[in-house]
Amino acid sequence: MTTRSHARPDSPAPTSEPVHEAHPPHRGTRVLAVTRLLMAGIFLWAFVDKTFGLGYATPSGKGWIDGGSPTRGFLSGLDHGPFADTMRSWAGNAFADWLFMVGLLGIGLALLLGIGLRVAAVSGTVVLGLMWIAEWPLARFTDSGAPTHSTNPLIDYHVVEAAVLIVLAVVAAGDRWGLGRWWADLTPVRRNPWLR
DSSP states (O other), rough: OOOOOOTTTTTTOOOOOOOOOOOOHHHHHHHHHHHHHHHHHHHHHHHHHHHTOOOSSSSTSSSGGGTOTTHHHHTTTTTTTTTTHHHHTTTTOHHHHHHHHHHHHHHHHHHHHHOOOHHHHHHHHHHHHHHHHHHTTTOOTTTOOBBBBOOSSSHHHHHHHHHHHHHHHHGGGSSSSSSSHHHHHHEEEEEEGGGO
C-alpha cells in the first residue's frame, strides 16, 4: 500500500532554500568561541600586566604587587574632555585600583570559562564606557590646544569591544568550549537568568 502526498493548490511549491536555524550553525559557534577566548585574553592580559609589571603597558617594578597603581598612569595623564578633572582625582585611589582590577579579572575569567556572560557583558560595557569617557574621542584638541589624534569621534575600540561582549552574551557563546551549559543548569542560574 502506498500513500500519496497531495499538495494543496494554494500551498507554495517546495524550495531548496536552506532553513535558517535559531542558533548559529556548528562553524559559527566555533568562531564565536574563538572570539570569546580572544576577548578573555584582552582582559586577562591587562590584569596580569598591571599586576606584575611585565614591561608592556606597565613598566617592570611598577606592577600592583610592587606597590604601583593600576590606574595612576592612565588617569593622571588625561588632558582633555569634560570629565578629565574628576578622573584625574581617581588616579591612584585604592577604590579605583581595586574596582578596575577586580573588573578586569572577573570579566576575563567569565569569558575564559564561558560562564556569567550576561554579567560580564554589562560590567565590561561599564568599564569600557568609562575608558571611552576618559579618553573622550570626541575632542580634537587637548586642553592645551595640541591635537588629540582621535581617529573617530564616536566608534573606537572601546565601543567595538563592548558590542562584542554583548553579542557573546546574547548568543550564549560560552556553550562551546566553555562551561556555559553546565552553568545555565545550576539552580541559582535557572532561577536568575541574568546570571547566565
